[in-house]
Amino acid sequence: xxxxxxxxxxxxxSKPLSPHLTVYKPQLTSILSILHRSTGVALxxxxxxxxxxxxxxxxxxxxxxxxxxxxxxxxxxILLFCWxxxxxxxxxxxxxxxxxxxxxxxxxxxxxxxxxxxxxxxLIFTLLLWSIV
Amino acid sequence: MPSASLHWKMQRLSAIAxxxxxxxxxxxxxxxxxxxxxTVHQWISTPLTIGLLILFVSLSAHHAxxxxxxxxxxxxxxxxxxxFFTVIRIVLFIATALSLIAIVKIALETL
Numbered sequence: 710x711x712x713x714x715x716x717x718x719x720x721x722x723s724k725p726l727s728p729h730l731t732v733y734k735p736q737l738t739s740i741l742s743i744l745h746r747s748t749g750v751a752l753x754x755x756x757x758x759x760x761x762x763x764x765x766x767x768x769x770x771x772x773x774x775x776x777x778x779x780x781x782x783x784x785x786x787i788l789l790f791c792w793x794x795x796x797x798x799x800x801x802x803x804x805x806x807x808x809x810x811x812x813x814x815x816x817x818x819x820x821x822x823x824x825x826x827x828x829x830x831x832l833i834f835t836l837l838l839w840s841i842v
Numbered sequence: 843m844p845s846a847s848l849h850w851k852m853q854r855l856s857a858i859a860x861x862x863x864x865x866x867x868x869x870x871x872x873x874x875x876x877x878x879x880x881t882v883h884q885w886i887s888t889p890l891t892i893g894l895l896i897l898f899v900s901l902s903a904h905h906a907x908x909x910x911x912x913x914x915x916x917x918x919x920x921x922x923x924x925x926f927f928t929v930i931r932i933v934l935f936i937a938t939a940l941s942l943i944a945i946v947k948i949a950l951e952t953l
Binding site: 842 | 854857858860861864865868872875879882883886895899902903906909910913915916917918919930933934937938940941943944945947948
C-alpha cells in the first residue's frame with residue numbers, strides 16, 4: 710500500500726498518497742513536520758493513558774494506587790517524560806502552524822528560526838517541568 | 843459548509859482551545875505527581891476542574907480524530923483507510939466516554 714503515489718484508482722477513490730518519506734532528503738523543516746505528526750499520533754494513543762488514570766481514580770484507592778505504581782515505575786516515568794515532551798512539542802509547533810494559517814512567518818529564514826525556537830523551547834520547558842515534579 | 847472546510851476549521855478551533863487546556867492539564871498533573879488518592883479525588887471534584895477536564899478530554903479526542911484522519915489519508919489507501927479510521931474512532935470514542943463517566947462519577951461521589 711506504500712508502493713504507489715496514486716494507489717486508489719481501483720475503487721474509484723483517486724486521492725493521491727504522499728510520497729515515500731525515505732526518499733525525501735531530511736531538512737529541519739521536514740523533520741519538524743514529521744515530528745508534529747508522530748507526536749500527534751502518540752498523543753492520540755496517550756489519551757488512553759489519561760482515560761486509564763481517570764477510570765482508576767473512579768474505581769477506588771486500590772486501583773488508583775496500582776495506576777500510581779505503574780506511572781512511577783521507571784518505564785512509567787520514561788513514558789510520561791516522552792508524553793510531556795510530545796504534548797509540549799506538539800503545542801509549540803501547533804502555534805507555529807497556526808501562525809502560518811494567518812500568513813505569518815512563511816519565509817525560509819523565519820521557518821527555520823521558528824523551528825529552532827520550537828525544538829529548543831520544548832526541550833527547556835520539558836526539563837523545567839520535570840525539575841519541579 | 844463542505845466537509846473538508848469544516849474539518850480544516852474544526853482542527854484549528856480545537857487546536858486554539860487546546861493550547862490553554864493542555865498547559866493547564868500538564869501543570870495540574872505535574873503538581874499532582876506525588877499526590878495520594880484523596881488529594882486527586884478532591885482535585886477532580888472541584889467545579890473548575892470538572893469543567894476544564896470535560897473540555898480537555900472531549901476536545902483532545904475530537905482533535906485526535908481529525909488529526910488521525912489527515913495522517914491516514916496521506917499514507918493509507920482504501921479499503922484499509924476506512925477500516926483503520928473506523929477502529930481508531932471507536933477506540934477514542936470508548937476511551938473518551940469512559941473518561942467522562944469517571945469524571946462525572948467522581949464529581950457526584952463528593953456531592
